[in-house]
Each structure stands twice: as structure tokens, then as C-alpha cells.
Amino acid sequence: TLAAPAIAQSLPKITWRCASSFPKSLDTIYGGAEVLSKYLKEATDGNFVIQPFAAGEIVPGLQAADAAAAGTVELCHTVAYYYWGKDPTWALGAAVPFALNARGMNAWQYHLGGIDLLNEFFNKQGLQVYPGGNTGVQMGGWFRKEIKTVEDLKGIKMRVGGFAGKVLEKLGVVPQQIAGGDIYPSLEKGTIDAAEWVGPYDDEKLGFQKVAPFYYYPGWWEGGPTVSFMVNKAKWDSLPPAYQSLFRTAAQATDADMLQKYDSLNPAAIKRLVASGAQLRPFSPEIMSACFEAANGVYGEMEATNPEFKKIWDSIKAFRNEHFLYAQVAEYSFDTFMMIQQRNGKL
Amino acid sequence: TLAAPAIAQSLPKITWRCASSFPKSLDTIYGGAEVLSKYLKEATDGNFVIQPFAAGEIVPGLQAADAAAAGTVELCHTVAYYYWGKDPTWALGAAVPFALNARGMNAWQYHLGGIDLLNEFFNKQGLQVYPGGNTGVQMGGWFRKEIKTVEDLKGIKMRVGGFAGKVLEKLGVVPQQIAGGDIYPSLEKGTIDAAEWVGPYDDEKLGFQKVAPFYYYPGWWEGGPTVSFMVNKAKWDSLPPAYQSLFRTAAQATDADMLQKYDSLNPAAIKRLVASGAQLRPFSPEIMSACFEAANGVYGEMEATNPEFKKIWDSIKAFRNEHFLYAQVAEYSFDTFMMIQQRNGKL
Known part of the structure; x- marks a missing residue:
């Protein structure tokens, strides 16, 4: 509704701890939790605060999801396939071999029911899960x-x-x-x-x-691994609807931002690696x-x-x-042409 | 700062009109303005309202940027190359021939200074501009x-x-x-x-x-045309910092969302088109x-x-x-392999 609610309901003060599975040295992937934190803090005049903690600061990196499910922290930033030993279904929230690339994974999650389908499973683990980053195709x-x-x-x-x-x-x-x-x-x-x-x-x-x-x-x-924000389900349910919506929006922006950051940094890095012996x-x-x-x-x-x-x-x-049928048409033919020009020194 | 400001400052009631360059029948691209509107409204308990208007409702589609610059509307949702006749520099905010694909354009805009570089130019046109959608490589x-x-x-x-x-x-x-x-x-x-x-x-x-x-x-x-939100510069400057940040976050999410939507819909559409004679x-x-x-x-x-x-x-x-050097490595080789499996009926 458009009626303005009382201030305590509009921008309640909430402070959550986010256990990252990553060290701070990985500014790209650890940085995703910082980006979400910044977006939420700024949009709420400092009232919705998420404090990121690096792997090992509260719990070891590979136990981040357990800590969020148990309520030791309110949420974590992790990769779902780390937990496939519990049940391989976890891995489908991140990446499995020969599956979708980053654009395909995002299309499936956001517009083909993927997020809901994954949460049917993750809710049973005590978690509400949203995409919160992507690295693009990794190296072998x-x-x-x-x-x-x-x-x-x-x-x-x-x-x-x-x-x-x-x-x-x-x-x-x-x-x-x-x-x-x-x-x-x-x-x-x-x-x-x-x-x-x-x-x-x-x-x-x-x-x-x-x-x-x-x-x-x-x-x-x-091919396009999703990094996830996994929120303790009870904590998620207790969040005011405005904050739930803001969280989803900020997570979608963060998800895009991480891939954008990787795409901006990897090209120069591969050139330096090759120059130093790779x-x-x-x-x-x-x-x-x-x-x-x-x-x-x-x-x-x-x-x-x-x-x-x-x-x-x-x-x-x-x-x-x-996805891999249509990708053969406009995307692949454009990229292929541009790569040929690149190889020929024409770009 | 973390000090809680008074309610009038926290969630001021703001209603803006957004002139879209697109008809409502294009639910993908016109839909971008609706997505932004929804994200902002929900996150502010209905206080930051953006009303989208289809092409022709307030101004003709190809005059949306002029209307925003003049203050007839507070913002528009349009494609910058429509206005290249004023100055071809406009087109660089959207797409020019043989330039970047969607991932490249987003990496350049968000993490290689593109947004700031474009706004150096667009501010002189009376506009503050942010990415607000992408279609991926279009057809010829x-x-x-x-x-x-x-x-x-x-x-x-x-x-x-x-x-x-x-x-x-x-x-x-x-x-x-x-x-x-x-x-x-x-x-x-x-x-x-x-x-x-x-x-x-x-x-x-x-x-x-x-x-x-x-x-x-x-x-x-x-190769990856950006659809833009162009905000009247004076209106943008008058927005509280929290709403400016929220707008940027919601626009970044909207930008990603449009490409995700296209990627979810185009594959089935190309199959139907071929079945009906294309x-x-x-x-x-x-x-x-x-x-x-x-x-x-x-x-x-x-x-x-x-x-x-x-x-x-x-x-x-x-x-x-x-970009087209590094794209040849992991991304292209993964996609190529998957496309070959697709053609061989193995997916």
C-alpha cells in the first residue's frame, strides 16, 4: 500500500552477520558480501546492516552454510557445491559439470523458476537462498x-x-x-x-x-557457477517485506556486479600470467x-x-x-567474428 | 552515518514519471521500467514511486531523452543511439557496430569507468544516465x-x-x-x-x-546494446543520497534482469519462428x-x-x-563444446 507506515516499521534497525566462505584476499568473490552490505546500508540510511566476516573469522569457510542454517550467523556467502557431500542436490544451486554458462544459469534462476525450485529444497535445510555472484567459466x-x-x-x-x-x-x-x-x-x-x-x-x-x-x-x-547468499530461514521470514524486497534487489545487483568485476579483471590477468610463464x-x-x-x-x-x-x-x-541451441545463432556468430578480428590484430 | 534521520528524510514521498521509448507490447524492454518501479516501490514501502508511460503516452518514443532533459518528465527509459543525430557520442551509451557484447559492455560500464565517462558527456546534455537493460546480441x-x-x-x-x-x-x-x-x-x-x-x-x-x-x-x-535510464540532472541532484544509491542498485538489478528475461525467452521463440517459416x-x-x-x-x-x-x-x-582475447579461452571453448553436444543430440 502507499500509506506511510510509522518510522519503526519503515526502516527498522537490523544488524546481521554474514559468514563468507572466502578470504579477504579474494577481493572479487569475498567482495560480493561487501557489495551487498554497501547497497543495503546506503539504501536504508545505515539501518539495514550486514557485517561480512572472512572465512575462519566466525566459522571455517566450508561450514558457512551450516552456521547460517543453525542461526550462528544470520546469513552466509558461499558456493552451494561445497556441501554436495550432504546431498548432491546442493551442487545444483551453484554449478555441476557440463551444465549452463553464466547467462544461462541466470536466465534459468531468475525467469524459468530456478530460484523457487532451489528454495523448495533449501528451505528444508533451514535456508532461503538467492544468487549473489558468478565467476563466469572458470579455468581448468x-x-x-x-x-x-x-x-x-x-x-x-x-x-x-x-x-x-x-x-x-x-x-x-x-x-x-x-x-x-x-x-x-x-x-x-x-x-x-x-x-x-x-x-x-x-x-x-x-x-x-x-x-x-x-x-x-x-x-x-x-561453466557459470553461482555464488549464493544463504539466509537462515526463520531470520528471513522475520524480515519486513520491504527489507525482503530490498535484499532480493540488492542481491540481484550484487550477482551481476561480481561477474562484471571478473570480466573487467580477467583479461589483463591472463596476459600477465602468460608473460610470467603460464x-x-x-x-x-x-x-x-x-x-x-x-x-x-x-x-x-x-x-x-x-x-x-x-x-x-x-x-x-x-x-x-x-540455451545452447539459440546461443549458436546471434551470440556465437558475433563473438566468433570479433575473436577472428582480434587474432588478426584488427581490434 | 549510522544516525537515524527523521522520517521525512528517511523515506520521503517522491513520485516521478518515466517516459519509455517502447510500447507496452514489448514486455521485455518496456518491462524494464516496470521492474525498476517495482523494486523502488517495494523497498521504500511505497514512498519512491516511478510511473512508467509507454511511447506516445506523454511524448513520442524517440523524444523520451529530450523530455527528460527538459524536465517534462523526471526520467526516461530509452536507447541512447536513437539520438545519435544530435551527436554520435550518444550512441556509445548504447551500442555501436562491432563493439562489445553484453558481458563486455557491462564490465566496461560498471568496473572500467564507463558509467562515469559516459556521464561526463551526458551531464552536459542535462542527464544522469545508468544502464537499465540489455538485449544481448540482436538478430540482423x-x-x-x-x-x-x-x-x-x-x-x-x-x-x-x-x-x-x-x-x-x-x-x-x-x-x-x-x-x-x-x-x-x-x-x-x-x-x-x-x-x-x-x-x-x-x-x-x-x-x-x-x-x-x-x-x-x-x-x-x-553486440550488446544497453537500454538506459536517463534522469533529469537537476532532479537527480535533488534526490536524497539514500534514494540515489537505491536507484543505482535497482537499476543495476534491472539491467541484469532484462538480459535474463531475453535469455529465458529467445530460445523457445527461435524454434517457433523456424517452425512457422523463418x-x-x-x-x-x-x-x-x-x-x-x-x-x-x-x-x-x-x-x-x-x-x-x-x-x-x-x-x-x-x-x-x-575482452575478445580472453573470451577465446575458457568461455568460448566451454560454449563450443556444449554447442557441439547440442548439435549431436547429446544434451
């Missing part, structure tokens, strides 16, 4: 040696997060869970053979090119096809055994087919 | 006959908006300015030979496939190259004569080169 990671065939993958010890490890295992890779700060020494010593992190701008900070120079692409397990390599068609088949095998198992996974994955799959 | 339009060579373009009468006409003229096309509702009868009678509109979802409403079945792509003059055709490499060279000729003239154009265009060009 850093390898100490070249990987040319599926055979070369066998026995490779690779630091890889989330659901992708389950697919890579089928090809003989030995997935390792290693925190960001420990990856470099592990690669240097040869305790591991490879590691994926994010993309050029974030990877550059860790200096992997010095110890594992072969930089593979694409990160087929993260050797870019595409995964071979043979490897890509084998990974795709392995992923489909994993999906088949889950569809057969997990109805919640199947319901959401069926919705993503239906759109995936249409 | 509907042709009554196939166009295979540059020679085939000579003498073609084509309905085409904005700056692109100036480039097409160099190749012998005769650009025509025709309002949306008049395009179909003009094509049917043969008064014109071709017409570009937007993309599959919007084009479908006008039924062009019945009278001009050859549907070309890509719309190289609109014949998809890519512009030939010969035509694309000739258009690219013609565009570069036009840019050369403008760089030499228009310092404001040159300053902004130099900034876009510098990023365009980096």
Missing part, C-alpha cells in the same frame, strides 16, 4: 606436466573442489581437498600434480605458474568427451536414486538444450 | 530475398535504427526510419526490402516471417568483413572530428581488444 587448473590423453589423467593427484572430483575419479584422477593457502607448497613439493582454483585474476595471486605452468581450459565443471593449453577433445560421458554416468546414478536432484536437474537440462 | 533482421554478396546489398531499402544506418549506407543500403507498427505492411507491400527489429521473442510478435522469411544473423551493429541465414564472411571495414571508416571520421566521441570510443576499444 594448473598442471605440472602436460595432459594430452585420458591415459595421462590416471593417477593424477589434483586439488579440485566439490562435485567435479566425483566425475574426475571415474577417469582415474585422485581428488584432493586442500585449502587455498596450502596449494602452492603442495604443487611445489609434488605432493599433488595439479590444482584448480578459479580463473586468471584470482589464480595470479597464488603464483601457480611458477610450479605448475600448464594452465588448462575450460573448467568444464564450472602455458595455456585446451583440454583435448578426447579428454573433454571422456569427462562428458563420465559426468553423464554420474547424473544417471543420481537421477535413479535422488528424486529431489532429478526434479531440479531435469529443469536445468531442459533449458540447457534450448 | 528480416529480408524478402537472400543476401549472399556485398553486391546484393546495393539499393536494399532497410528499416534500421540508429547509427548502423550510417555504416550500411556505405555499402549501398538505403536506411529507412519506420515505427514498429508500420514495418509489417511496408515489407508486405514491398515498400521496403528488409527490416531489423530486436531478436526472436520480440520479432515474433510482429510476424515478419510471413512477408520477409530470410532471418539473418548476427546484428553486428548491436529461414535462418548467417551474414556471409564477405558481407561481415565489408561491414567491419565500413564501420572502421566511419569511426575514423568521427575520431578525427569529435574529441568527446574519441575519448569514450578509445576507452571501449582498448577493452574490446582484451
